[in-house]
Amino acid sequence: xxxxxxPTSMDCAEGRAANLPCNHSTISGNEYVYWYRQIHSQxxxxxxxxxxxxxxxxxxxxxxxxxxxxxxxxxxHATLRDTAVYYCIVRGSGGSNYKLTFGKGTLLTVNx
Amino acid sequence: NAGxxxxxxxxxxxxxxxxxxxxxxxxxxxxxxxxxxxxxxxLRLIHYSVGxxxxxQGEVPNGYNVSRSTTEDFPLRLLSAAPSQTSVYFCAxxxxxxxxxxxxxxxxxVV
Numbered sequence: 001x002x003x004x005x006x007p008t009s010m011d012c013a014e015g016r017a018a019n020l021p022c023n024h025s026t027i028s029g030n031e032y033v034y035w036y037r038q039i040h041s042q043x044x045x046x047x048x049x050x051x052x053x054x055x056x057x058x059x060x061x062x063x064x065x066x067x068x069x070x071x072x073x074x075x076x077h078a079t080l081r082d083t084a085v086y087y088c089i090v091r092g093s094g095g096s097n098y099k100l101t102f103g104k105g106t107l108l109t110v111n112x
Numbered sequence: 113n114a115g116x117x118x119x120x121x122x123x124x125x126x127x128x129x130x131x132x133x134x135x136x137x138x139x140x141x142x143x144x145x146x147x148x149x150x151x152x153x154x155l156r157l158i159h160y161s162v163g164x165x166x167x168x169q170g171e172v173p174n175g176y177n178v179s180r181s182t183t184e185d186f187p188l189r190l191l192s193a194a195p196s197q198t199s200v201y202f203c204a205x206x207x208x209x210x211x212x213x214x215x216x217x218x219x220x221x222v223v
Contacts, residue, residue: 034211043116043202044155046211087154099145099170100212102154 004088009107012082018075020106022088025069031092033064034100035073037084044087044102047073078110113138118203118215125193125222133188133218135203141213143206144186145170146178148199149217155202161186193222 005023012018024033034049048055048062050071055062061074075082087105119134137144142163147155157170161180175197177189186205190197198221204212 036211041217043204043214043216044212046213049211099157099160100155101157101171102147104154 004090004103006086006088006103006106008104009109011109011111012075012078014080014110014112015077018078018082018108018110020073020075020086020088020108021070022073023070024088024090027068027090028092031090033062033068033071034089034091035060035062036087036089036100036102037082038087038105039081039084047086078108080110080112082108083110084108115139116203116205116213116215118201118218120218121216122219123221125190125220127193127195127222129193131190131193133190133201133203133220135186135188135215136184137186137203137205137213138184139205139207139213140183141205141207142183143208143212144180145204145212146176146186146188147202147204148172148197149202150199158188158201190220195222198222 032049032051035047036044038044047059050062064071085105085107087102116137145160146158149155156172158176159178161167164180164183167178201218202214204214206212
C-alpha cells in the first residue's frame with residue numbers, strides 16, 4: 001500500500017473552507033484515495049474517494065493532483081460538527097481494496 | 113436500514129474470560145471487518161471477510177477468532193481475555209465500489 005503523510009493537526013474558522021492535504025507520492029496507477037473521518041468516540045465515517053478525477057458529493061470535494069502524488073479534501077463551509085480526525089487512505093482496486101490501513105490522520109478543529 | 117449494529121456497547125471482562133462481540137449489517141454487503149482502536153492510535157485490522165464462509169487475518173489477529181456463516185453476521189470471539197485486549201472495537205462492512213460503513217463500537221475493558 002502507498003504510504004500517506006498528513007499534518008497532525010489543523011484549525012479552521014466556522015463557516016470557512018477547510019482544506020486538508022495528504023501526500024501519497026508512492027501511489028500506483030490502480031490505487032484509489034479514500035477519506036474517512038472520526039468524530040470523538042464514534043466509528044469512522046466514509047467521506048469520499050477518487051482515482052484521478054476530482055470528486056464532489058454532499059459532504060466534501062476531493063482534489064487530486066495531475067501526477068496523483070497528493071490530494072486535498074475540501075469541506076466548503078466547515079461547522080463545529082466537522083471537528084474530527086480525518087484519515088487519508090490509499091487502497092488498490094479489486095480484491096485488495098477491503099483492507100484499510102489507518103494512520104494517525106489530521107485532527108481538524110473548527111473554531112467558532 | 114439500521115446499517116452496522118454492534119452489541120454490546122460496553123463490556124467489562126475478567127482476565128481469562130471469553131466472550132463474543134456481535135456485528136450485524138442489513139445492507140447485503142460482501143465485505144466485513146473488525147478493527148480495534150487503542151487510545152491515541154489509529155485503527156488496526158483484526159480479521160476480515162470477503163463473503164460468507166471466507167475469513168482471513170488482519171494485522172493483529174492473535175487472541176481473536178471470527179466466523180462468517182451468513183452475509184449479515186460477523187461475530188468476533190475473544191478466547192481468553194487479557195488486559196492487552198482492552199480497547200474499542202469497531203465492525204465495518206462495504207460493497208466493492210464504496211467506502212466502509214462502521215458501527216458505533218464496543219468499548220471493552222479487561223481487568
